[in-house]
Amino acid sequence: MKVSxxxxxxxxxxxxxxxxxxFLFFCFSLISFCxxxxxxxxxxxxxxxxxxxxxxxxxxxxxxxxxxxxxxxFIRSGYAFSIDKYLGSRVSLSVDFLKGKIARDxxxxxxxxxxxxxxxxxxxGIRGSYFLANLNTxxxxxxxxxxxxxxKFDPYSDLLDANGKRYNYWKDGSIxxxxxxxxxxxxxxxxxxxYLYETKLTDSTSNxxxxxxxxxxxxxxxxxxTSRLDANxxxxxxxxxxxxxxxxxxxxxxxFVFTSASLTYHLFALSKKDREQVSQLFAEMDKxxxxxxxxxxxxxxxxxxxxxxxxxxxxxxxxxxxxxVPDYLDKEKNSKSGAMVDADGVxxxxxxxxxxxxxxxxxxxxxKDVFNKDFNEKPSVEFMKQxxxxxxxxxxxxxxxxxxSNIPFDLRVADWNxxxxxxxxxxxxxIDAFFDGTITFSAEQINRLIDYFFEQ
Numbered sequence: 001m002k003v004s005x006x007x008x009x010x011x012x013x014x015x016x017x018x019x020x021x022x023f024l025f026f027c028f029s030l031i032s033f034c035x036x037x038x039x040x041x042x043x044x045x046x047x048x049x050x051x052x053x054x055x056x057x058x059x060x061x062x063x064x065x066x067x068x069x070x071x072x073x074f075i076r077s078g079y080a081f082s083i084d085k086y087l088g089s090r091v092s093l094s095v096d097f098l099k100g101k102i103a104r105d106x107x108x109x110x111x112x113x114x115x116x117x118x119x120x121x122x123x124x125g126i127r128g129s130y131f132l133a134n135l136n137t138x139x140x141x142x143x144x145x146x147x148x149x150x151x152k153f154d155p156y157s158d159l160l161d162a163n164g165k166r167y168n169y170w171k172d173g174s175i176x177x178x179x180x181x182x183x184x185x186x187x188x189x190x191x192x193x194x195y196l197y198e199t200k201l202t203d204s205t206s207n208x209x210x211x212x213x214x215x216x217x218x219x220x221x222x223x224x225x226t227s228r229l230d231a232n233x234x235x236x237x238x239x240x241x242x243x244x245x246x247x248x249x250x251x252x253x254x255x256f257v258f259t260s261a262s263l264t265y266h267l268f269a270l271s272k273k274d275r276e277q278v279s280q281l282f283a284e285m286d287k288x289x290x291x292x293x294x295x296x297x298x299x300x301x302x303x304x305x306x307x308x309x310x311x312x313x314x315x316x317x318x319x320x321x322x323x324x325v326p327d328y329l330d331k332e333k334n335s336k337s338g339a340m341v342d343a344d345g346v347x348x349x350x351x352x353x354x355x356x357x358x359x360x361x362x363x364x365x366x367x368k369d370v371f372n373k374d375f376n377e378k379p380s381v382e383f384m385k386q387x388x389x390x391x392x393x394x395x396x397x398x399x400x401x402x403x404x405s406n407i408p409f410d411l412r413v414a415d416w417n418x419x420x421x422x423x424x425x426x427x428x429x430x431i432d433a434f435f436d437g438t439i440t441f442s443a444e445q446i447n448r449l450i451d452y453f454f455e456q
Contacts (some may be wrong), residue, residue, distance in 0.1 A: 047269045049084040049092075053232065053262020057100045061254030063115045063246040064104035076101035076118070080260055082127075089134045096149065096216075098123040102256045103197075104246060114169050117155045117246045118197040121256075123238070125149025127216060138224070145218035151240060152211045155247045156197040165191055201247035212242035222264070230264040291315075321345075411449050413439055422453050 056075040064074070078100020086092045103118035127147030135141060160166055165177040168188070178188035220234035236258045245254035288297050291304050293311045300315035309328045310318045317326030323335045325345035332346045339347045407415055407422065414422055414430040427449060433439040434446060 046086060047267045049086065049230075049264050049266045051082040051084055051094075051232065051262050051264040052080070053234075053260045054079045055234075055258055055260025057102050057121075058257045058259075059102040059104045059246065059254070060256060061104070061246045062243070062248040062250040063117055064106050065251075066106070074103050074105055076103050078121075078258060078260070080258070080262065084264065086135060089136050090131045092129045092131070094127045094129065094145075094147075096123070096125050096127050096147065098149075098258060100258075102153075102245065114167075115157075115246075115248065116197075117157050117201060119153045119155040119245060121151060121153050123149050123151045123214065125214070125216065127218070129218075131222070135222075141222045141224075143220055143222060145216070145220070145234075145236070147216045147218075149214045149216055149238070150211065151214045151238075153242075153245050154210050155201045155245065157199045157201050157247070158193060158195055158197045159199045161191045162194045162196070163191075167191065167193065203244065203247060203249070206244075206249070208242070208244045210244075212240050214238045214240045216258075228266045228268070230266075232262045232264060233260075234262065235259050408448070408452065410445060411452060413441070414449055422449065424453070427453060 055078055057078045058072050058075050078098060080096065080098045082094045082096045084092050084094045099120075099122050101118055101120050103116075105116040106114045125147050126149075127145050129143050129145040131138075131141050131143045133141045158167075161177075168176045168179050170176055170180045170188075174190050175193060176184075176188040177191050178184040180188075216236045216238045218234055218236040220232055223231045223233075225231055237255060238258065239255045240253055243249045243253045245256070289295065289300070290297055291300070292307060293300070293305045293309070293315055295311060295313070295315035297303060302311070302314065302316035305311055305315065305317055306328070309326070312318060317328060319326050319330070320333055321330070321335045322337070323330070323339070323341045323345055325341060325343070327333055330345035332341070332344070335341050335345060335347050341347055406420065411422075414426055416426050416429055430439070430441065430449065431446065434441045
């Protein structure tokens, strides 16, 4: 799309403006660096804050200035990120990144060309904010911001439909594939816009740069959600130093508005004083020897060694015969190499193994004899089955349920299915486990278990 405009050459004026902006940016950065250094030296309680959000972009410039509909009828989406540093309780400095699109269409009742454009934009810059209330004490805090940014843009226009036919706007408001004329009235076909911005826009009289500087001026409100998380609402008016964002140079420079919602996450660090205290604490821990064996805890593989016990270089008690039992517990300090020993470090010989086996057999036989003698005085298994059926019927009629807590504590191991009742099968299973030695039970407990069976 070609636009006829009068070219005005003012290179010195624009050079001065850019030089002035660069100087102000340098001064602002230098002051901010000094404040950051001072804050870092004094507190360092908060390192930085990271913000991210989404919003909508609306264009304000030449295209659409006389349209029947407002700028917010052609909004486009955008997203933004920033790195924030809070300087005190009311001021912050941010590095901002913004990416999205700006667009505008003309909707008018006259027969003028209906201009339209869409342009991707990328903006990066620095911004300072002033908060109206103390950041440390206020939950809802309004703020104002100003900054300086660099912007890249590249405008495109929707001039062709999906079939590649050029749009021709007629006085009756229709769009046709031929220019408006008396002869074309009979041959022109109506076409619809596809709103695909396929044609890159250029100015026939100026090869303008597709980048510029902007000044973002913002108002917003910060809402503290937690000690580390904030929510932000922001409206930023971005005034550009170019009148070509829409490829039309006319009355003045173009601008756009970014309305957004974002979240801010604060990254904290210990203060200098706290860091020194933590470092001192770790230094003291590195030098500690809690069991007083002469080996620091950081190198001690056997912490908690009793006092006066000799240890090796690893902090473990001396084991002279290497049988796995330290000397201070070893009742046989010179066991043969590779010999099997008990918990006291005494060698287990074949003769001793036979004696232990015989003792175990005698103990099992005695338990069996004692149990058989006592059990013969009790009712038979068949009778116990009958009693169990009667108990089940009574519980069913009375709608009663027993709890495991009613069973004596030392007998609860016999409630194998954990239903709160002892059955005859569970008694038999307990007796088998008693003989196998898989549970620690006595003959007296077996008898009490049978008594409880009839009482429950």
